[in-house]
Amino acid sequence: MRYSMTPEQTRQSRRAVLQAAVDTAAACATFTPDAFFREDGEQQITWQARRAEAIRVCIGCPVRAACEELALRDGDGRANVDDMVRGGLTGPELAAVRTRQADRLAAAIDADRDAEGQRLDDLTAELKRTVLKNPDKAGGHRGSRAQAEQNTQVQLLTDQIRVIRKARRTRAGWKAAA
Ligand code: SF4
Structure with missing residues (x-):
């Protein structure tokens, strides 16, 4: 099943809707979570290859927009730490988007909490x-x-x-x- 949301729908959707979409159609459902996270002490070259593969999976994922939005609302990703992939973005990329969209995300997180x-x-x-x-x-x-x-x-x-x-x-x- 293909679960597509327009970027605008995704931005306006509340957390439960986003989570339901991801739970239903995540392309990574059959992967272990480790596939999307760098291991402690993992060499950059090994992680780069795994990271590229994780991003490849995300690019083909029907709920990537919803997943990215959840990651942003969850506060995933740090500016200087390249240790994860979620919603097709690396940790530093998520942090950069979160900084750019800080006002919108603050309002979305408030709405999540109300719901x-x-x-x-x-x-x-x-x-x-x-x-x-x-x-x-x-x-x-x-x-x-x-x-x-x-x-x-x-x-x-x-x-x-x-x-x-x-x-x-x-x-x-x-x-x-x-
Ligand atoms: S975008 Fe990537 S991390 Fe998110 S649900 Fe899809 S495959 Fe998993």
Whole structure:
């Protein structure tokens, strides 16, 4: 499946849309993440060859624009450190784009956080509703199956909430739960 977004659509899309596109159609899905990162102490000549191959994969990737936008919003890439490829760009190239588009990215990241906060609220409300359901009403075997399904659903929601909270805390620089 080809997932193409115009550059303008990509710029305006919120994080969840970008991530869904990448999750669905990333050309690197079958590669190990190491293929896109320089190893500690790896010689420049070896990395150059691997880097060129990673960029080649990215150039043929149907979601490259979305991936680049996520990388920019994630703050990937450092100006003087040539150690990664994401969205078809090296770390220094990502850093340069981020500098050029600093104002736009700041607004996009704010919007991401708003959407994420809304998602967190929705998940928390759903968790409360799920916990308050009474599976005993189903009775007998159906009751125990309903209880098991409820437990699974609670676990799923709890895990999703934990992932979002952890990401928010990491961005805020909090190492421990607050
Ligand atoms: S652009 Fe490159 S790093 Fe991004 S999803 Fe595609 S292949 Fe992977």
